[in-house]
Each structure stands twice: as C-alpha cells, then as structure tokens.
Amino acid sequence: VRLAVIEALGKQEGHVPIEALTRMLEDKSWFVRLAVINVLGKQEERAPIEELKKVLEDESWYVREAAVKALGKQGEYVPIEELKKMLEDENAIVRVAVVQALGERGEHVSIEELKKILEDKDGEVRAAVMKVLGKRISIEELKGMLKDKDGEVRVAAVEILGEQEEGMLIEDLKRMLEDEDVKVRKIVVKVLGKQEKYVLTEELRGMLKSKEGEVREEVVKVLGEHMLIEELTGMLEDRDRSVRAAVVRVLGKQGGHALLEELKKLLEDESWIVRMAVVEVLGEQGDRVPTE
Numbered sequence: 001v002r003l004a005v006i007e008a009l010g011k012q013e014g015h016v017p018i019e020a021l022t023r024m025l026e027d028k029s030w031f032v033r034l035a036v037i038n039v040l041g042k043q044e045e046r047a048p049i050e051e052l053k054k055v056l057e058d059e060s061w062y063v064r065e066a067a068v069k070a071l072g073k074q075g076e077y078v079p080i081e082e083l084k085k086m087l088e089d090e091n092a093i094v095r096v097a098v099v100q101a102l103g104e105r106g107e108h109v110s111i112e113e114l115k116k117i118l119e120d121k122d123g124e125v126r127a128a129v130m131k132v133l134g135k136r137i138s139i140e141e142l143k144g145m146l147k148d149k150d151g152e153v154r155v156a157a158v159e160i161l162g163e164q165e166e167g168m169l170i171e172d173l174k175r176m177l178e179d180e181d182v183k184v185r186k187i188v189v190k191v192l193g194k195q196e197k198y199v200l201t202e203e204l205r206g207m208l209k210s211k212e213g214e215v216r217e218e219v220v221k222v223l224g225e226h227m228l229i230e231e232l233t234g235m236l237e238d239r240d241r242s243v244r245a246a247v248v249r250v251l252g253k254q255g256g257h258a259l260l261e262e263l264k265k266l267l268e269d270e271s272w273i274v275r276m277a278v279v280e281v282l283g284e285q286g287d288r289v290p291t292e
Contacts, residue, residue: 002027006035018043022051030060037063041070049074053082061091068094072101080108092122099125103132111136123150130156135163146172151181158184162191170195174203182212189215193222201226213240224250233262241271248274252281260285 006021024036037055040047047070055067068086071079078101086098099117102109117129130137130145130153137145137160145157146169158176161169176188189207205227207219220227220235220243227250235247248266251259266278 002029002032003035006032006039018046018048022048025051025055030058030063033058033060033063034066037066037070041066041073047074049077049079053079056082056086061094064089064091065094065097068097068101072097072104078105080105087117092125095120095122095125096128099128099132123148123152126150127152127156130160134160139164139169143169143172146176151184154179154181154184155187158187158191162194177203177207182215185210185212185215186218189218190222213238213243216240217242217246220246220250229254229259236266241273244269244271244274245277248277248281252284255285
C-alpha cells in the first residue's frame with residue numbers, strides 16, 4: 001500500500017509533498033525507502049539534499065546506490081565531497097554509481113582523482129572509471145589493461161581503443177581474439193570489423209568457428225558484406241538462432257528472387273527470432289509474406 005501511495009504522490013508534478021516523503025526515508029522497509037528516493041531524486045531544486053545525504057549510510061546497498069544516483073542529478077548542488085567518500089563503500093555496485101555520478105561532474109573531479117580509482121579491487125568499478133576517462137587514458141595504459149585479470153576491464157580497454165584514430169594496437173587486439181572471456185572476444189570482433197584501413201577479413205572469418213554463438217553472430221554482422229553467398233547460406237543451419245537471424249538479415253540486403261525464396265523456407269524455423277527476421281527482410285523487399 002505504501003509503495004502505491006508513493007508512486008501516486010510522485011506523479012503530482014509540482015505538488016509532490018516533499019516533507020511527507022522525506023519522513024518516509026526512515027521507513028523500516030528498504031523497498032519503501034528506495035521508492036521514496038527515486039521520487040525525491042527527480043524533484044530538482046526541491047530535492048531535500050541534506051536528507052538524501054544521510055541516506056548514504058543506509059544499511060541497504062540498494063538504497064545507498066539510489067541515493068548516490070539521486071544526488072548525482074542535483075546539478076550545482078551535487079555534494080561532491082560526500083560522494084567521493086562513498087568510493088570507500090563496501091559494495092562495488094554502489095562504487096560504480098559513485099564513479100558515474102562523479103564522471104558527470106568533471107569540472108569538480110580531476111583526472112588524477114579518477115585514475116586513482118583505477119586501483120579499486122573490483123573490475124566493474126575499474127571498468128566504470130575507464131569509460132568515464134575514455135581517450136584520456138594513454139595508449140600504453142590501455143595496453144596494460146588488455147592484460148587485466150577482470151574481463152570487464154579488458155572489454156572497456158578494447159572499446160576505448162576502438163575509438164582511437166591513431167595507435168589502435170591492431171596486433172594486440174588480434175591476439176585478444178583468443179581471450180578466455182566471450183564478452184572480450186565479441187567486442188574485439190566488433191572493433192576490428194570497423195577498421196576499414198586494415199585487412200582483417202581472414203582473422204575475423206576464423207572466428208566463425210567460435211563455439212559461442214554470440215561471437216559468430218558478431219562476425220556475421222561485421223563481415224557479412226565480405227562473405228560469399230554460399231558461405232552465408234551454409235550458416236542458415238547454424239545451431240544458434242541469433243546467428244541464423246543475423247545471416248537472414250545480411251542475405252536480405254543481397255536481394256535477388258532466388259535468395260528470397262531460400263529465406264522464405266525459414267518461415268518454418270523453430271525459433272520465432274529467426275522467423276521474425278525473415279518477415280522483416282521480406283517486408284523490406286516488398287515481398288508478400290505467405291499467410292498459410
């Protein structure tokens with residue numbers, strides 16, 4: 001009941017009872033406290049900053065995270081120093097929220113302060129800092145991060161390298177195609193597939209043998225136009241539905257009556273994802289989808 005009341009009060013634009021909701025920050029249920037913070041955090045200049053700062057010490061990390069996010073949206077009233085102290089929070093998800101909040105207030109947080117957080121013991125926190133810093137991380141630093149023990153950090157390093165105009169570390173990235181983490185291999189395929197000045201077709205084609213469907217799917221997406229029709233049609237029998245759907249979309253761009261007839265056969269595929277891809281392709285080609 002209390003949650004329903006809070007939700008209803010939160011919809012009263014310009015008339016949200018701030019004081020009444022603030023008192024509910026002491027409710028025994030963390031669900032209620034969380035709901036209250038989500039409403040108060042949207043009140044801009046009416047948000048009770050001091051009361052929200054007190055909630056940073058709540059016993060529930062869900063509530064602390066919500067408080068960090070709410071405070072991080074308060075423009076010039078963001079309590080930077082209080083948020084910085086939360087970098088010592090025991091919960092990594094809370095620390096990630098702090099990093100994101102501080103990252104949006106760059107004029108109050110130095111690059112040195114952000115880089116200091118790269119020493120955090122949790123990979124997700126380090127990855128969050130890397131995304132905030134972006135190209136402000138040197139190529140040499142990124143090269144070292146490609147060897148980090150946490151996959152989240154390696155993924156972030158690859159993403160940032162993919163945005164570099166110079167110093168792409170192509171050879172290092174090619175070696176990352178053998179990374180033990182499927183998320184890393186997938187993002188490497190995506191990044192390398194965008195590098196038009198380098199001929200990487202063969203390296204990426206080799207990843208079509210990956211045991212993970214999501215990697216094969218990414219290869220099809222980035223390499224599709226460079227693959228032979230016969231090669232693609234052969235993958236219409238791939239064991240992974242996402243791969244088959246990706247192949248359908250690539251083939252759909254090739255056009256041709258014979259090819260569309262081949263795709264129509266997949267309207268009987270066991271997966272709705274594949275069938276939907278076929279319907280989309282036929283629709284784009286102006287072909288009438290059979291209704292029988």
